[in-house]
Amino acid sequence: MSSTPLLVILVGSIFTNNIIFASFLGMCSFMAVSDKIDTAIGLGSAVTFVMVATTAINYLVYHYILVPLGLEFISYIIFIAVIAAFVQFVEMFVERFSPGLYIALGIFLPLITVNCAILGVSLFMVLRNYNFLQSTVFGLGGGLGWTLAIMLMAGLREKMGYSNVPRPLKGAAVIMLVTGVLAMAFMGFSGIINL
Amino acid sequence: MIEGILAVGITTSIFILLSAILLVAEKYFTDYGICSITINEGSSVLEQKGGITLLSSLIDNKVFIPSACGGKGSCGFCKVIVQSGGGSILPTETSFMTRGEIRSGVRLACQVKVKQNLEISIPEGLLSVKEFSATVASSIELTHDIKELTFDLIEPVDIEQKPGQYIQICAPAPDGVVFRAYSISSPSYEKNKVQIVVRLIPGGIASTYIHGLKVGDSVMFTGPYGEFILSEDESTDIVCVGGGAGMAPINNIIHSLYAKWPNRKCYLFFGCRTLNDVFYLEQFKELAKIHPNLKIVYGLSDPIGDDEEWDGDSGFIHLSVDKHLEFGKKSQAFLCGPPPMIEAVTDILSEKGLKAEDIFYDKF
Known part of the structure; x- marks a missing residue:
């Protein structure tokens, strides 16, 4: 088992090993839903929630069902199934209790299912030998890091609406460039902690 | 071998477990109790179990709202006015609405979920x-x-x-x-x-x-x-233009017309591709013998074969409309056929002096 302290995992997964800027996972919804801060916060919280919950569930499934039976090799498919089911659950929950958020996220909510950041966190958890608490905190940190990244991007894109972007770079191209610059900025954190 | 069976077994049981959880959650989350749907300020009130779409609730209660796509939100036919209880308009609906419709609360019934008491209004004809x-x-x-x-x-x-x-x-x-x-x-x-x-x-x-x-x-x-209303004024000419398979409403109009006004002026233009696509021509010719004011023009858009005989028009049907229709006569037109034909004929009709509100069409 890894002995990394919880606080280190939390800070590390938000800043030094940010799931978007260090691992470049979860890019599709990051690019699609980052045009308004409000929506970005909504999707970010949904991702964080799903990430914490699925990492915890996947930890239990992996260590209490798959490892004892020696079936680690089916972990991918099981992780994906757990994530998909959980997203369905969240979708129904949000539709019932927060129609506003449901309308704002619209078709993007199902995007969480295929958000590789979420599968990525579950797989990192296995790779890095975290225990249950560490995994959950790692999931939380991963989600918060993703939310931070998409909020930064949404803020920049709201401002970029007023700037004169050269025509060939309009749309996805400039977002890629900005993501790259942000990733370089996040590299500044890398000396502090390393997961 | 054993490992393989085990893997399949475990995967299957986890999948079944997850589905079971989702089914239970769905049952719990979509239980909105009984909601009432008030139609046209109380002219009828439906009691409906919540959680399904407004369209299916109305159909379950024998109120038949038109819908061609079966509730997928892709045809835009099932428009109703929701006065209260429908929540705000969804992004899936806005592409079917004009701004005026959005302001007056028009919604697609297939996209509105019944979650609370609703007040809606629908055209009386639909009842x-x-x-x-x-x-x-x-x-x-x-x-x-x-x-x-x-x-x-x-x-x-x-x-x-x-x-x-x-x-x-x-x-x-x-x-x-x-x-x-x-x-x-x-x-x-x-x-x-x-x-x-x-x-x-x-x-x-x-x-x-x-x-x-x-x-x-x-x-x-x-x-x-449908809301097409045939003009009751006998001095108004009727112009029917059809193409391809677009014959049904025209057949109905012409026969209903002559049952009521035997001497009314009516034009029938019908466009086909080849001689093999022509139908109903003989029966309309028989009808025209009884009612001489019925003018029949069939047009073939493909060239006529050497061994075929044709005494009708050649070329696309809007050219025939241009050739045979007089300018400035008070008329009502009904068009039925493919979109390019409708557009071409609409242009010709407005050149002939027909007002936009007197041109009805059925595009498919």
Whole structure:
């Protein structure tokens, strides 16, 4: 088992090993839903929630069902199934209790299912030998890091609406460039902690 | 070997467990209790279990809102005004709405979920839409891909329809049923039957089903829908322009018209591709012998073969309209056919002095 302290995992997964800027996972919804801060916060919280919950569930499934039976090799498919089911659950929950958020996220909510950041966190958890608490905190940190990244991007894109972007770079191209610059900025954190 | 079976077994049981959890959650989350739907300021009140769409609740209660896509939000037919309880408009609906419609609260019934008490208003005409069961009385091949079907009504036994109105036929589909709209071809004075003209569309769910129907088969449809109103003023000429399979509403208009006004002036323009696509020409010629004010022009858009005889027009049908129609006569026009034909004919008609509100069309 890894002995990394919880606080280190939390800070590390938000800043030094940010799931978007260090691992470049979860890019599709990051690019699609980052045009308004409000929506970005909504999707970010949904991702964080799903990430914490699925990492915890996947930890239990992996260590209490798959490892004892020696079936680690089916972990991918099981992780994906757990994530998909959980997203369905969240979708129904949000539709019932927060129609506003449901309308704002619209078709993007199902995007969480295929958000590789979420599968990525579950797989990192296995790779890095975290225990249950560490995994959950790692999931939380991963989600918060993703939310931070998409909020930064949404803020920049709201401002970029007023700037004169050269025509060939309009749309996805400039977002890629900005993501790259942000990733370089996040590299500044890398000396502090390393997961 | 054992590991393989174990892997499959574990995967399956985890999948089943997850599905079970989702089913329970769905049952709990979509339970909104009984909601009431008030239609047209109390002219009728429905009690409905919440959680399903407004469209399905209305259909369950025998209020038949037109819908061609079966509730997928892709046809934009099921517009109703929701006065309260519908929440705000969804992004899936806005593309079907004008700004004025959004302001006055028009929604697509298939996208509104019944979660609380609703107040809606729908056109009065839709409240008289009924569900009909019928049997196939005849199925006649008019051309190689167009069939004329006649249905004998069983329950209810008669239908009150106006020329230009349509029915929605229920056709079995891979996932449930679909409803497809077809104009009524039989004249409105024939109350006990409904006739339609259907072109077989390769891969089309409903047209394949309808073309496969045999005499005696039972069918289900709802109707009548549509708001075309034939001008009651006898001095107004009627101009019907059809193309391809777009004959049904025109057949209905012409026969209903001459049953009421034997001397009324009426033009029938019908565009076909080749001689093989021509149908109903002889029966209209017979009708024109009785009613000399009926002018019939059929046009063929493809060149006529060497061994074929044709005394009608050549070229696209809007050219025939241009050639035969007088300028400035008070007229009402009904067009039925493919979109390019409708556009071309609409242009010609406005050049001939018809106002936009006197031009009705059925695009498909």
